[in-house]
Amino acid sequence: MTKLADYADARELTINLTLRELRGKYKRSVIGWSWSLINPLATVLIYSLVFSFFLKVTPDGGSPSGLKVFALFLLCGLLPWNYLSNGMVGGMSALVTNANLIKKVYFPREVLVVASLISWLVSMLIEMGVLVVILLLFGNMALPWIPLALLLILLQSVFVLGLGLMLSVLNVYFRDVQHFIGIILQIWFYATPIVYPINVVERAAADHHFRILGMGLDSLYHLNPMVGFVEAYRDLLYDLRLPPAGDIIYLAAWSVATMTIGMIVFNRLSGNLAEEL
Amino acid sequence: MSSGPAISVRNVSKRYRLYHERNQTLKGTLLQRKRVEFEEFWALRDVSLEVPKGGTFGLIGENGSGKSTLLKCMARILNPNEGAITVNGKMSALLELGAGFHPELSGRENVFLNGSILGLSKRQIEERFDEIVDFAGLQHFIDTPVKNYSSGMYVRLGFSVAINVDPEVLLVDEVLAVGDEQFQRKCAEKFAELKESGKTIVIVSHALGSVRTLCDEVALLEHGRLRVIGPPGQVIDTYLGDVHTDRAPDGELGTRWGSGEARIEHIELLDAAGSATTEVQTGEPVTFRFHWEARQPIQKPVFGLALYTLEGVQVTGPNTRQADMVPDTISGSGTVDLRVDRLLLLPGTYDLTASLLDFTCSHAYDNRHRAFRFDVRRGEPQEEQGIVSLGGTWAHDRNGGPGQ
Numbered sequence A: 001m002t003k004l005a006d007y008a009d010a011r012e013l014t015i016n017l018t019l020r021e022l023r024g025k026y027k028r029s030v031i032g033w034s035w036s037l038i039n040p041l042a043t044v045l046i047y048s049l050v051f052s053f054f055l056k057v058t059p060d061g062g063s064p065s066g067l068k069v070f071a072l073f074l075l076c077g078l079l080p081w082n083y084l085s086n087g088m089v090g091g092m093s094a095l096v097t098n099a100n101l102i103k104k105v106y107f108p109r110e111v112l113v114v115a116s117l118i119s120w121l122v123s124m125l126i127e128m129g130v131l132v133v134i135l136l137l138f139g140n141m142a143l144p145w146i147p148l149a150l151l152l153i154l155l156q157s158v159f160v161l162g163l164g165l166m167l168s169v170l171n172v173y174f175r176d177v178q179h180f181i182g183i184i185l186q187i188w189f190y191a192t193p194i195v196y197p198i199n200v201v202e203r204a205a206a207d208h209h210f211r212i213l214g215m216g217l218d219s220l221y222h223l224n225p226m227v228g229f230v231e232a233y234r235d236l237l238y239d240l241r242l243p244p245a246g247d248i249i250y251l252a253a254w255s256v257a258t259m260t261i262g263m264i265v266f267n268r269l270s271g272n273l274a275e276e277l
Numbered sequence B: 001m002s003s004g005p006a007i008s009v010r011n012v013s014k015r016y017r018l019y020h021e022r023n024q025t026l027k028g029t030l031l032q033r034k035r036v037e038f039e040e041f042w043a044l045r046d047v048s049l050e051v052p053k054g055g056t057f058g059l060i061g062e063n064g065s066g067k068s069t070l071l072k073c074m075a076r077i078l079n080p081n082e083g084a085i086t087v088n089g090k091m092s093a094l095l096e097l098g099a100g101f102h103p104e105l106s107g108r109e110n111v112f113l114n115g116s117i118l119g120l121s122k123r124q125i126e127e128r129f130d131e132i133v134d135f136a137g138l139q140h141f142i143d144t145p146v147k148n149y150s151s152g153m154y155v156r157l158g159f160s161v162a163i164n165v166d167p168e169v170l171l172v173d174e175v176l177a178v179g180d181e182q183f184q185r186k187c188a189e190k191f192a193e194l195k196e197s198g199k200t201i202v203i204v205s206h207a208l209g210s211v212r213t214l215c216d217e218v219a220l221l222e223h224g225r226l227r228v229i230g231p232p233g234q235v236i237d238t239y240l241g242d243v244h245t246d247r248a249p250d251g252e253l254g255t256r257w258g259s260g261e262a263r264i265e266h267i268e269l270l271d272a273a274g275s276a277t278t279e280v281q282t283g284e285p286v287t288f289r290f291h292w293e294a295r296q297p298i299q300k301p302v303f304g305l306a307l308y309t310l311e312g313v314q315v316t317g318p319n320t321r322q323a324d325m326v327p328d329t330i331s332g333s334g335t336v337d338l339r340v341d342r343l344l345l346l347p348g349t350y351d352l353t354a355s356l357l358d359f360t361c362s363h364a365y366d367n368r369h370r371a372f373r374f375d376v377r378r379g380e381p382q383e384e385q386g387i388v389s390l391g392g393t394w395a396h397d398r399n400g401g402p403g404q
């Protein structure tokens, strides 16, 4: 009962903490908000150079859009990836960096993780907005697909928040969680079709016939929920088509499951935060 | 709202874990499957108490007795392992001022952020904004990032926000001792005002004087257990009673210096019956006695005595020269007494400094700074404010006499 009232009170707090994150993030830098754009641009430049120019990775043209620009292909996968990795790392440190607050004031602790995620969500939305504009300049009419893209972002937010909740408390009890996450994120990045098109994996799977747990390489690869997310974003914005319904259901299941586990873990472990920090 | 107590604490116990070797790595836990070793420590054990609405409640006890732990449980920052606490009404805790300030943000932005952390809505903060800034006295700096504030300014703003949350229940842990003197007075006034307007206040403090005057009821914690609860005078006396039994009768509390040709060997406080004690009552006749020893004859020695409160305020400082009682010479050993017909110190703990100086009072043969500590208990006159009584008597003219 009282918990419910706390959440009502916490709305204002969430907004203010998010603003604090955003202001803190951008206030110091001279170029301010534009940082949130320069960063991905630099990454795009590097990856385009390495993968498209040197390694000659060439994705098929978008169908039905017919778009064939590696940088845009890359961005459609890179932005959701950045959201995931920033959201996870931000959520992981949300409690530890606010130890002072947690030890001195009462408020629902989830708010810190949520505020961190929302601040990254804002960056994601800005970057996505810019991407859509660029796509339009290249003649890709992505506008009708924006509502669906927003729903997809919402779904991914639930997924990332679940992970963030889990990591935030684990990081209080085990301070080396960040090292693990560093490694996991690296593996995860290359296990997701961001810098290469998914048909590379499909072709490789056709050549090698090894099976684990009765599953071929291709099926194993598709277990990774980020494969589904990145493909869905690409379907909507690059190819301009509906993602397969089965994929979306699979992603929704992942998101709900991650969120549920995240909440359970958080509630289990967050009772003694003030003394463990 | 209901007329029940503002805070009710029922059988609350709180346990801390003391880790021998904190196994804080995931790798260690996963690979070695080593069990984390820890000892349990009960910081609170079966504490029950009620704070009535509009009451001012004091929590006292030695360092580590669990006062802050109890306050944090009330503030819901910690969860008790056993028992339950209910708080009726909006609560605000002053545990640390300025918790949650962001150095890069301006004072104004921080007021809004801090206010919302303490549970205020944007509109409420807007309404109180001017008052908050006024109280902190930071009109000119409100748009400066707080990283450029002095630490005093930081504290002022923090206090100002916290106090303007306008809670029904206010929890305060030792935060009154910050800020410059003017600001401290401002804070004290604010507290009196809150008390006046019927807010419930819980204060944790070692400043027994303030507890005595501010509180209606006081609880004494001892190793996490509730020892007594009752009117301030009585509980503080119990506490001081404990503290004084731990104390050596003539303990060296402070420093000692001097050339040493003559020394004050022993300091005594004698009660009316003439027996040595460390505890007297207001209004009682007492005698301070110094036992001295002179290795060589000393010309015109001056004996002095000074009394201090625990906060270090000097109450008085008579000496034998001012009283024109300087002997021509002393040698061997002897005693000197300061007889007080009626001790006008009010209840509290005091430290005594004894000194033996030459006639110019510029050279010390022996100076024993705050070398003797004694307690004064409630007696006659029964006053409570300040350090001393004037020993005066009130009289009305015929329009206000008792026989009217």
Ligand SMILES: Nc1ncnc2c1ncn2[C@@H]1O[C@H](COP(=O)(O)OP(=O)(O)OP(=O)(O)O)[C@@H](O)[C@H]1O
Binding pocket: A274, A275, A276, B016, B017, B018, B041, B043, B061, B062, B063, B064, B065, B066, B067, B068, B069, B070
């Ligand atoms: N986070 C913690 N982990 C382990 N032990 C703790 C923790 N916090 C407090 N304690 C222990 O609990 C006991 C009570 O601490 P608490 O801070 O409540 O004392 P206190 O009465 O406020 O003392 P003080 O007068 O010094 O402020 C102490 O022995 C302290 O060492």
Ligand SMILES: [Mg+2]
Binding pocket: B067, B068, B069
């Ligand atoms: Mg304390």
